[in-house]
Structure formats: structure tokens, C-alpha cells
Amino acid sequence: MAYLRVYEPLSAFGEPPSEQLEKAVEAATLSRATVGEREQCMWLKSQVAVPVRLLPAELANGKPAPSTGTDVLVLDPEDVPGEVGPGPLVCPLELRARSAAALVGFLGDAPPALAATVLDASGVTPEKVRSRTTAALGGLPKAAVHVLSTTWTVPLPWFALVDPAERRLNLGTGQDDPARELSWRVSMSDALTRAAEARELVENTLGDSGPARILEETERWLTNFDPRSAVELDYGGLVQLIADPILESDTSAEEVHSILDALRTGNVEQLAELFNDLREYWSELAAREHFN
Known part of the structure; x- marks a missing residue:
């Protein structure tokens, strides 16, 4: 899973922020290397609980679990190019709310028979889903979640937000190393x-x-947050699927910016070549979705 995250100054969460949040930020127990494992753990716990939870990070009565106020990523402004802060910069996981939004989207797009099957298996009614998801989304500190995520691929328009030269690459000890990373950070x-x-x-x-629609939606999403925030594009768990030589030579960000340059100059031949290269690279990863 890949991520686009926003880290806001702690002051953006209230003056003063809650004591619970301040303690969580001070402890900073989560890192970008462990966040995927944490999200997976919360999902599994919601499914093995009795009764099964409709959403992760939720109690049996539908109230948010204490972890919704303590699961945060913390960033030092010095680790971000450009004007951000003051620090610390904070990105809440908001897994319950993100899951609620995903559930609403799934039930809205899924064929009626599939949606009914999912609801029956979960033992919930459409009314209960609406009530729970509305409560989860209504509990957000802002009008939007701080994290967008995608599976198997990275939306190419996201690369337009970053400076290709600011790539953060850590191959670690191999594809199974949690510290393995490919990401970019940029000021809001x-x-x-x-x-x-x-x-x-x-x-x-x-x-x-x-692409224009994705860029418009992303731009609108970013405007929900403090202008002194930082934005992070992170390949997340996708780095475990890409071999060292391929990951090291990944030029997706450069190619997206070259595509924008080709659009400016009307270089159709270069444009077609760049599109083909990117489509081939990312289609190999995206194809894995059909085998899982």
C-alpha cells in the first residue's frame, strides 16, 4: 500500500491540543516503517473480535477505541525541504475514519448483490452502516483525513507534487526489511x-x-490543512514487492515531471514514450492485484 500523508503542526490540533495527543506525540511509538504493520494489526483485531467490529479501531458499542487518539506519526521540520512548522509535525492515522470512508465508497460502487452479501456476512443493516460511518467521519478533527492510500500502485499525478531530486531511498538489508523506503517530503x-x-x-x-481530475481532487484535499504542514509521498509496502536494482533505478517522479515539460512544449513524441514507459512499469505491479 502506498500513502500520501499530511503532517500538521501540533498547534493545528487545538490551542492547547489534548493531553492525550501531546503524550502520544512525545512518545512517538510509530514510524513510517512500522505503520503498515500497525494498520494490519488493527484490521485483524477487528475481525477476530467477538462480536466482529464493523470498523477497525472501534469498540463493540461503535465508539472509537482509545488508539484513535494515540496512533500518530511524528516528523521533525528539519527533515522536510522548504518552510514548514514549527514542529513537531503530526499525522494521525485515523484508521477508523479512513475505513469508514472506504466502506461508504465500496457500498456505493459495488453491485447490489455484492453489497447485500457483505452486509449479511457482517450482520449489519444499511442503516447501521450509515450511522457508524457518519459517526466515524464526524469525529475527525478536520474536514478530511490526513492520509490517502492506494493498493498496488501510486497514482501518477501524485508525483507532480514532489521534487524528484528530494527522493529518500533506503534499500535496507533486502525486500523484507521494514526500514526499506522510497519516499519524498515537501512543504504544503x-x-x-x-x-x-x-x-x-x-x-x-x-x-x-x-489526471486533471485527480490533481483537482488532491489539491482540494490539501487545502483542508494548515499551510505550514508537510506532505509525504511514500511507496509504503510497495517497496517489498520491488527488487533492489529496479527500486534504485525508479524514475517515476522524474518521468512525470518530464511529461509535464513535454506538455508545455508540445513534444508529442517524447510524451508518448514517457507514458509508455510509466504504464509498463506500474502495470506490472498493478497486475498483482488480480492474483490476490
Whole structure:
């Protein structure tokens, strides 16, 4: 799973922030290397609980579990290029709310027969789902979650937000090393500027669907947060699926920025070549979804 995260200054969570949050930030028990394992653990716990929980990080009565206020990632402003902070910078996992949003999306898009099967297996009614998901989303400190995630691939428009030269690469001891990383960090102001410029360029040349729509949605999402925040694009668990030589030579961010340059200059030949290279690279990873 890959992630796009926003880390806000602690002051953005209240003046003063809650004592529970302050203690969680001071302890900083989670890292980007362990966050995937933590999310997986919370999902599994929700399924083996009796009764089964509708959402992870939720109690049997539908109330949020204490972990919803303590599961946070913490970042030092010095680790982010550009003007951010003051620190510490905080990204709540908000797994309960993110799961609620995903459930609402699934039930809205799934064929009625499949949606009914899922509800029956969970022993819940549509009314109960609406009530629980509304409560979970209503408990967010902001109008949006701090984390967007995708499985098997990274949406190419996300690369437009970052500076390719600021890549953070750690191959670790191999593909199973939790410390293995490929990520970028950027200030909110730079991310918003790049998103707006890329969206306008893509809209003017390719229209307002596809990549332009993703850029517009991402830009709108970013505006929910403090302008002194940091944004992180993280390959997350995808790095465990990519061999060292391929991960080390990954040029997806460079190629997306080259595509934007080709759009500016009208270089159709270069544009087609870059699109083909990216499609081939990411389609190999995306294809694994059909085998799982």
C-alpha cells in the first residue's frame, strides 16, 4: 500500500491540543516503517473480535477505541525541504475514519448483490452502516483525513507534487526489511503550487478528466490543512514487492515531471514514450492485484 500523508503542526490540533495527543506525540511509538504493520494489526483485531467490529479501531458499542487518539506519526521540520512548522509535525492515522470512508465508497460502487452479501456476512443493516460511518467521519478533527492510500500502485499525478531530486531511498538489508523506503517530503506551499500548475497545464492540453481530475481532487484535499504542514509521498509496502536494482533505478517522479515539460512544449513524441514507459512499469505491479 502506498500513502500520501499530511503532517500538521501540533498547534493545528487545538490551542492547547489534548493531553492525550501531546503524550502520544512525545512518545512517538510509530514510524513510517512500522505503520503498515500497525494498520494490519488493527484490521485483524477487528475481525477476530467477538462480536466482529464493523470498523477497525472501534469498540463493540461503535465508539472509537482509545488508539484513535494515540496512533500518530511524528516528523521533525528539519527533515522536510522548504518552510514548514514549527514542529513537531503530526499525522494521525485515523484508521477508523479512513475505513469508514472506504466502506461508504465500496457500498456505493459495488453491485447490489455484492453489497447485500457483505452486509449479511457482517450482520449489519444499511442503516447501521450509515450511522457508524457518519459517526466515524464526524469525529475527525478536520474536514478530511490526513492520509490517502492506494493498493498496488501510486497514482501518477501524485508525483507532480514532489521534487524528484528530494527522493529518500533506503534499500535496507533486502525486500523484507521494514526500514526499506522510497519516499519524498515537501512543504504544503510547494505541494499546492505544483498541484495547481500541473492541473492547469493538464486541463489546457488533455482536458479535465483523468489526471486533471485527480490533481483537482488532491489539491482540494490539501487545502483542508494548515499551510505550514508537510506532505509525504511514500511507496509504503510497495517497496517489498520491488527488487533492489529496479527500486534504485525508479524514475517515476522524474518521468512525470518530464511529461509535464513535454506538455508545455508540445513534444508529442517524447510524451508518448514517457507514458509508455510509466504504464509498463506500474502495470506490472498493478497486475498483482488480480492474483490476490
